[in-house]
Amino acid sequence: MSSAAQPVEVDRQTMDVDIVCAGFGPATGGFLTTLTQAWSQNPADPAFESKVAPGMPLQVVCYERADDLAAGVSGVVTRAEGIRTSFPALDPVEIPMAAAIRQERVFYLLDPIGASRRSLMLRMGDFFLGLGKALWAKDSAFELPWTPAFLHKQGGLVLSIGQFNQWVGAQLMASGLVQIWPGTPVSGPIFPEDPGGAKRAVAGLRLADQGVDKHGIPSDGYLPGMDVRAQLTVVGDGPVGAAGQRLDERFGLPAGQARREWALGMKFVIELPEDSTLEAGTVWHTFGFPEPEIFGFLYVHPERLVSAGIFVPSWMGDPGRTVYRYLQHYIQHPALWKHLKGGTLRSWGAKSLEESGKHGEPFLTGDGFARIGEGSGATNMLTGSGVDEAWTTGMQLGEAVLEMLRAGKPFTQENLAATYEARRRASRVERGAREAENARNGFHGGFVRGLAGMGLAGLTGGRLSLPAHIPPAPKQIRRLGAYGKAGLKLREAAALAVADGRPLHDALMTARGWPEIPFDGRLLVTQQDALLMGGKVQAMPGFADHVVFLDRQRCISCQEKTCIAMCSGQALTLGDDGAPAFEREKCVHCGACLWNCAQSPDGERSNIEFMAGAGGLHSGEN
Amino acid sequence: MPTTLHIVVCAGIVPDPLQTLEPTTDPNGPGIKNEMVLPAVLDPWAASALYEAANFAAKNPGSKVWLVSLGPKAKLQQVMMTVAQKVGFELVPVDGPIGGFPDAHATAAVLADTIAALPGLERTKLLLFGGWESATRGAGVTLQLVGERLGIVNQFQGVDQIDLREDGSFEVLERVEGGKHQVSVCAGAPAVLGWATGNLPEPRNNPQVGMANMRTIMPALQKAKSVALEANGLKYVAVNLPSQQRVTRVEKNLSAEEIAREIVEWMGAE
Numbered sequence: 001m002s003s004a005a006q007p008v009e010v011d012r013q014t015m016d017v018d019i020v021c022a023g024f025g026p027a028t029g030g031f032l033t034t035l036t037q038a039w040s041q042n043p044a045d046p047a048f049e050s051k052v053a054p055g056m057p058l059q060v061v062c063y064e065r066a067d068d069l070a071a072g073v074s075g076v077v078t079r080a081e082g083i084r085t086s087f088p089a090l091d092p093v094e095i096p097m098a099a100a101i102r103q104e105r106v107f108y109l110l111d112p113i114g115a116s117r118r119s120l121m122l123r124m125g126d127f128f129l130g131l132g133k134a135l136w137a138k139d140s141a142f143e144l145p146w147t148p149a150f151l152h153k154q155g156g157l158v159l160s161i162g163q164f165n166q167w168v169g170a171q172l173m174a175s176g177l178v179q180i181w182p183g184t185p186v187s188g189p190i191f192p193e194d195p196g197g198a199k200r201a202v203a204g205l206r207l208a209d210q211g212v213d214k215h216g217i218p219s220d221g222y223l224p225g226m227d228v229r230a231q232l233t234v235v236g237d238g239p240v241g242a243a244g245q246r247l248d249e250r251f252g253l254p255a256g257q258a259r260r261e262w263a264l265g266m267k268f269v270i271e272l273p274e275d276s277t278l279e280a281g282t283v284w285h286t287f288g289f290p291e292p293e294i295f296g297f298l299y300v301h302p303e304r305l306v307s308a309g310i311f312v313p314s315w316m317g318d319p320g321r322t323v324y325r326y327l328q329h330y331i332q333h334p335a336l337w338k339h340l341k342g343g344t345l346r347s348w349g350a351k352s353l354e355e356s357g358k359h360g361e362p363f364l365t366g367d368g369f370a371r372i373g374e375g376s377g378a379t380n381m382l383t384g385s386g387v388d389e390a391w392t393t394g395m396q397l398g399e400a401v402l403e404m405l406r407a408g409k410p411f412t413q414e415n416l417a418a419t420y421e422a423r424r425r426a427s428r429v430e431r432g433a434r435e436a437e438n439a440r441n442g443f444h445g446g447f448v449r450g451l452a453g454m455g456l457a458g459l460t461g462g463r464l465s466l467p468a469h470i471p472p473a474p475k476q477i478r479r480l481g482a483y484g485k486a487g488l489k490l491r492e493a494a495a496l497a498v499a500d501g502r503p504l505h506d507a508l509m510t511a512r513g514w515p516e517i518p519f520d521g522r523l524l525v526t527q528q529d530a531l532l533m534g535g536k537v538q539a540m541p542g543f544a545d546h547v548v549f550l551d552r553q554r555c556i557s558c559q560e561k562t563c564i565a566m567c568s569g570q571a572l573t574l575g576d577d578g579a580p581a582f583e584r585e586k587c588v589h590c591g592a593c594l595w596n597c598a599q600s601p602d603g604e605r606s607n608i609e610f611m612a613g614a615g616g617l618h619s620g621e622n
Numbered sequence: 623m624p625t626t627l628h629i630v631v632c633a634g635i636v637p638d639p640l641q642t643l644e645p646t647t648d649p650n651g652p653g654i655k656n657e658m659v660l661p662a663v664l665d666p667w668a669a670s671a672l673y674e675a676a677n678f679a680a681k682n683p684g685s686k687v688w689l690v691s692l693g694p695k696a697k698l699q700q701v702m703m704t705v706a707q708k709v710g711f712e713l714v715p716v717d718g719p720i721g722g723f724p725d726a727h728a729t730a731a732v733l734a735d736t737i738a739a740l741p742g743l744e745r746t747k748l749l750l751f752g753g754w755e756s757a758t759r760g761a762g763v764t765l766q767l768v769g770e771r772l773g774i775v776n777q778f779q780g781v782d783q784i785d786l787r788e789d790g791s792f793e794v795l796e797r798v799e800g801g802k803h804q805v806s807v808c809a810g811a812p813a814v815l816g817w818a819t820g821n822l823p824e825p826r827n828n829p830q831v832g833m834a835n836m837r838t839i840m841p842a843l844q845k846a847k848s849v850a851l852e853a854n855g856l857k858y859v860a861v862n863l864p865s866q867q868r869v870t871r872v873e874k875n876l877s878a879e880e881i882a883r884e885i886v887e888w889m890g891a892e
Contacts, residue, residue, distance in 0.1 A: 013829070013830055015829065015830065015833065061833075063829075067704065068661045068700075068704070069700065069703075070661055071661060096656075096658055096659040097659060160659075163659055166700065169700070170696045170699065170700060173699050173700075173703065173840075174696070174699065174843075176840045176841075176844065179703075179832075179833070179836055180703060181703060181707060181827075181829065181832055182703055182704055183704050183707065183827050184707070184827055184829060207829060210826040210827065211826060221823070221826055223826045223828065226829050226830065228829070303656070346642065533642060535640075535641055535642075535661075536638070536640040536641070538640075540824070540827075541823075542826060618638060618640070618641075618661055619641065619661065620659045620660050620661045621656070621659055621660075
């Protein structure tokens with residue numbers, strides 16, 4: 001479905017509220033927690049009287065796409081400074097799968113297989129490390145003797161964001177002051193017909209139509225998405241959220257800003273063998289394997305659960321880049337496998353990370369709206385930290401809204417800028433974002449250069465960094481024609497794919513020398529089995545396809561088809577006409593297709609539109 | 623002539639049956655591993671009963687639907703945020719320590735006492751709805767026991783359809799062995815109807831229905847009475863998960879035909 005496919009004249013339900021939020025994640029959690037904590041102290045405070053329903057309390061609602069507040073998100077390690085500010089007495093025991101960080105280690109992983117694409121300089125380094133195997137490299141891993149402070153998250157928490165969201169959501173709803181509705185995707189903001197001279201104005205949110213076919217055409221049980229009109233619209237729906245995207249399309253980004261850097265994070269939640277010695281709160285950061293561009297992690301939760309995963313960045317220009325297969329090789333690296341072997345896959349998940357940081361910061365405020373969280377460019381790409389920053393931006397908006405309510409001020413752009421933006425600019429989130437602004441530039445010139453640039457920025461507080469031209473995401477994908485034949489082994493892989501009926505990118509990795517995965521049905525399972533193990537992926541009927549190919553001819557002529565290779569749920573496959581075919585029921589809403597498209601219609605944007613959709617991954621153990 | 627109905631739906635919350643569920647034994651008896659971290663849903667069979675109840679209520683003006691649910695208040699609240707968007711009902715929550723495999727007799731006693739105390743409920747209009755079994759952990763007898771305790775003798779299980787008649791009687795389509803249905807005629811309320819899937823699709827999420835329900839659901843949750851289930855000296859010999867458990871096996875050397883044959887045999891064995 002495209003926006004244009006929406007019926008023009010439909011009888012939509014409307015509802016007026018004071019505050020409406022798009023998306024329930026850490027940012028919105030921080031916002032609503034701040035609001036309700038103050039409100040609960042004095043529920044009769046006239047500041048909390050509704051403007052749209054005089055005599056009633058403030059009407060605050062939040063709409064979340066996922067079918068459960070615990071679904072479709074991920075595990076993290078976080079410094080939790082903002083979270084602990086909201087909950088000073090927080091005891092990790094209260095939150096399932098949460099643990100205080102006890103140990104942090106950083107490993108450079110050598111390639112014990114010999115299949116990864118390493119530069120000459122890296123091979124020389126690996127050779128040197130390999131010579132001292134007995135002294136400093138154990139299990140094909142070299143532990144950094146010193147970890148720079150910017151990478152540490154001492155005093156922080158290992159969390160399952162699914163469980164954390166659920167814990168926060170339960171407290172918010174128990175307050176009786178706000179309502180959080182899962183399973184309700186937002187199709188986009190409502191823009192006022194008469195913005196009253198404001199450059200940027202929003203009047204609420206429109207919910208997604210239900211009872212439509214895959215193209216968005218009304219069918220059985222058609223229920224047009226309701227218009228929820230609000231005094232303040234809070235957009236916290238993440239980097240690929242429909243509301244945030246529509247705002248960017250409408251208002252553009254501030255001059256000089258662009259969203260060009262992304263990564264796909266994918267992880268397994270694994271139940272460790274009973275004799276595991278890994279202690280809850282253990283955190284490992286890794287780099288170097290399965291490819292130099294791929295960073296990895298291992299976080300240990302209580303109850304012998306561990307999250308192990310990797311990030312595949314957009315600057316890994318390989319058009320055949322993929323994630324699931326790489327993750328399987330990652331967990332089999334000797335340094336990890338000695339702990340994970342004999343474990344059981346309990347859950348699995350994937351998510352796009354917006355890695356532009358400050359470079360991708362949109363307009364934060366306008367008349368009647370404010371943006372918070374990852375979609376507002378809050379993520380610190382130097383420390384690799386986003387959850388606590390998102391939470392903190394939500395807190396800042398909450399404090400600002402409290403100030404405006406108590407002063408009787410309307411939610412105008414001017415007032416929101418003077419309260420919310422001012423708080424944010426003066427905060428550690430802003431300082432961190434500025435320090436991190438150019439920290440990853442070097443990676444566009446290679447892995448070693450990237451590490452050097454990151455170290456330079458980290459050790460100088462962002463004062464020094466490497467310059468770089470960062471191309472739009474579609475142009476970061478190397479075109480097949482420009483890539484060495486020997487490297488791709490495309491023909492060989494294609495033959496394998498045809499013979500085995502397997503995805504091309506999977507066959508490509510085999511052709512490149514990666515060993516076949518020794519499936520065991522417990523931890524090493526096919527990607528299709530992973531969709532079912534430890535959860536489920538499903539989509540409610542009656543919603544339109546949320547992944548739309550704008551110009552099919554571009555897709556048909558595209559040789560790279562990176563969107564298919566990077567699709568976390570194998571929801572994109574090669575269609576009969578040569579264009580990708582989308583199966584909504586297998587989509588986990590990671591949003592990878594949005595930025596893994598080599599066929600930009602304008603040099604910047606993707607040829608794929610990622611819209612509002614219901615369903616996705618259902619697992620609380622994420 | 624529409625009939626005014628008082629429909630009470632008994633529906634528990636359960637770990638989503640499509641998750642990987644694993645029975646364990648803890649100090650309190652048999653349980654389900656990591657139950658608190660698994661996504662919870664309204665028991666799917668009972669959810670069908672709720673949708674049917676709402677449909678009947680909509681067709682019979684003056685009718686009312688209560689949803690009686692026993693479970694931890696926080697989980698109930700979470701599940702209600704999804705269920706409340708679908709159809710209108712009045713929630714009657716009972717805050718109890720449900721989890722694992724609770725005793726059906728103790729559960730039925732709590733539910734029956736709660737239903738008997740519902741203000742405004744008229745026995746002559748009462749249809750007691752629920753799932754004919756649980757998708758996750760039920761003993762398959764709770765609803766019958768509730769009916770027995772309320773003294774309702776007309777009971778039907780595996781119901782897929784009822785047709786109300788003008789004189790207040792109704793025709794019931796019950797599932798029986800061999801994939802067939804048994805047709806019965808019941809003189810009228812009160813009756814117990816344990817639903818199978820019914821014939822209605824899952825209703826759309828309607829935010830306005832949700833907002834309307836929330837006006838009564840949140841106060842009800844805040845006032846929910848707490849109960850403890852009586853142990854009754856119960857000893858568990860064994861517990862099993864429902865038969866629709868997913869079975870995953872990796873086969874590298876079997877042909878598609880062999881795999882198909884095995885699946886057919888497996889389905890036949892079920």
